[in-house]
Amino acid sequence: MTTQKNGAFVRRPLIAGNWKMNIDHMEAIALVQKLAWTLNDAGHDYDRVQVSVFPPFTDLRGVQTLVTGDKLGVDYGAQDLSDQDSGAFTGDISGAFLKKLGCSQVLIGHSERREVHGETDAQLNAKLSAALRHGLAPVLCVGEGLQVREAGNHVAHTLAQLEGALAGRTAEELTELVVAYEPVWAIGTGKVAGPEDAQEMSAAIRAKLAELYSEGFAETVRVLYGGSVKSKNVASILAGPDVDGALVGGASLDTEEFSKIASFEKHVDTGAQA
Numbered sequence: 001m002t003t004q005k006n007g008a009f010v011r012r013p014l015i016a017g018n019w020k021m022n023i024d025h026m027e028a029i030a031l032v033q034k035l036a037w038t039l040n041d042a043g044h045d046y047d048r049v050q051v052s053v054f055p056p057f058t059d060l061r062g063v064q065t066l067v068t069g070d071k072l073g074v075d076y077g078a079q080d081l082s083d084q085d086s087g088a089f090t091g092d093i094s095g096a097f098l099k100k101l102g103c104s105q106v107l108i109g110h111s112e113r114r115e116v117h118g119e120t121d122a123q124l125n126a127k128l129s130a131a132l133r134h135g136l137a138p139v140l141c142v143g144e145g146l147q148v149r150e151a152g153n154h155v156a157h158t159l160a161q162l163e164g165a166l167a168g169r170t171a172e173e174l175t176e177l178v179v180a181y182e183p184v185w186a187i188g189t190g191k192v193a194g195p196e197d198a199q200e201m202s203a204a205i206r207a208k209l210a211e212l213y214s215e216g217f218a219e220t221v222r223v224l225y226g227g228s229v230k231s232k233n234v235a236s237i238l239a240g241p242d243v244d245g246a247l248v249g250g251a252s253l254d255t256e257e258f259s260k261i262a263s264f265e266k267h268v269d270t271g272a273q274a
């Protein structure tokens with residue numbers, strides 16, 4: 001867990017829920033409402049630990065109405081965006097539209113986009129630029145598959161994805177950047193990278209950011225871990241000093257479980273292991 005100064009985290013942890021292609025627009029309103037109540041009951045302090053959800057595009061308007069109407073502390077964003085701003089791009093969604101819907105963040109380069117839609121580092125570089133153009137904080141997803149991990153090339157592979165997506169961007173443009181390390185072999189499989197694996201890669205990502213930009217910049221960027229995060233393993237994963245939060249898939253659809261993940265500080269002394 002990112003170190004603390006005077007009781008406050010140096011980097012505000014982020015617990016993010018990626019709903020993927022689950023939850024329709026009616027269910028989304030119920031889920032966000034229940035999540036907000038559960039977090040409130042648990043006394044959640046959003047200034048201390050940020051909580052975001054990433055619903056499907058069709059849910060965003062409903063989520064916006066609820067979050068702004070009820071002044072909820074939960075942030076929200078989209079799972080993808082177009083690299084273009086408008087025009088003849090059937091089926092695509094512009095960052096301008098997302099911004100207008102109150103999105104503050106957007107996922108870029110989730111492994112399911114890379115694998116299912118063949119998104120390349122060059123395309124993700126253009127999508128990241130589009131996010132920045134529209135004032136959306138990019139949550140850049142990187143991570144290796146099983147073969148790469150077994151060959152021992154996971155660090156080089158992941159850092160190449162990072163560099164590819166950030167090429168041409170300046171530190172000034174990237175003040176809101178979040179990087180999410182998600183080893184593909186740990187997504188939805190129940191296999192969790194060990195806390196040492198999460199820390200190793202988070203530290204490597206931070207070192208690469210320091211090399212590309214500066215130490216000072218690298219210290220401000222939040223690095224998340226994603227892949228089968230649950231309430232029982234979140235505390236040990238976030239124990240690494242460079243791991244600043246979690247990108248949660250399946251468990252984010254269960255409000256009790258997701259709320260417990262957001263209360264990870266309370267599990268620190270439970271001895272729960274990944």
Ligand SMILES: O=C(CO)COP(=O)(O)O
Binds near residue numbers: 110248
């Ligand atoms: O892909 C993920 C989040 O983006 C992780 O999914 P799971 O938590 O279901 O493994």
